[in-house]
Amino acid sequence: MNREGIPAKVASFIKNGENGKGITSRWYPETLRRRILAIAQVKHRINFIEGDAFEVCEKNANREDVVYFIDPPYRAAGQRLYRYSEINHEALFDLAxxxxxxxxxxxxxxxxxxxxxxxxxxETKLIAMKNTHHAKKTELVIGKDLTWLQN
Incomplete structure (x- = not known):
C-alpha cells in the first residue's frame, strides 16, 4: 500500500507507519469497514472507467443521468504528488x-x-482537510450547485 494512496515515485510502502502502528497509522479498520459496506449498497450505481477522463467526459457530456467526480492533479503540488500531473486545466473547466x-x-x-x-x-466552497502530516489545510470544492454542502 502506497502512503496515502499517492502514486508518485516518491511515495513508498508503509513499513513502520507513524508511532510504529504500521498500516493502522494511516488506515482505520472500522472506518474502512463502514465505507466498504456503504459502497456495497450502491455498487450497482457506480461505474469505474479506466481511460482518458477528457474523452470519457466528452463522450458522455450530453447525459443528464451521469454524475462526475473530478479530482485533477493540484496545480501547485501536482508534479510532486502524481506521476502524471500535466493537464490542461482551462480545457478541464471548459469541459465541465x-x-x-x-x-x-x-x-x-x-x-x-x-x-x-x-x-x-x-460555485466554490473551501472545506477543511488534513494533509499527510496532519496539518490542517483547506481544499476547494467546485460544482454547479453546492447547496447540499452548506451544512
Missing amino acids: YRLQGNFLMTYDDASEVQAMASRCKF
Whole structure:
C-alpha cells in the first residue's frame, strides 16, 4: 500500500507507519469497514472507467443521468504528488461547463483555479482537510450547485 494512496515515485510502502502502528497509522479498520459496506449498497450505481477522463467526459457530456467526480492533479503540488500531473486545466473547466450531468470537482485553493471557476459561473466552497502530516489545510470544492454542502 502506497502512503496515502499517492502514486508518485516518491511515495513508498508503509513499513513502520507513524508511532510504529504500521498500516493502522494511516488506515482505520472500522472506518474502512463502514465505507466498504456503504459502497456495497450502491455498487450497482457506480461505474469505474479506466481511460482518458477528457474523452470519457466528452463522450458522455450530453447525459443528464451521469454524475462526475473530478479530482485533477493540484496545480501547485501536482508534479510532486502524481506521476502524471500535466493537464490542461482551462480545457478541464471548459469541459465541465459543457457537462449536462452534475459534477463535484476538488482542487487546491489557488487564485487561477478560483478565476476559472468564476469564469464558468461554478460555485466554490473551501472545506477543511488534513494533509499527510496532519496539518490542517483547506481544499476547494467546485460544482454547479453546492447547496447540499452548506451544512
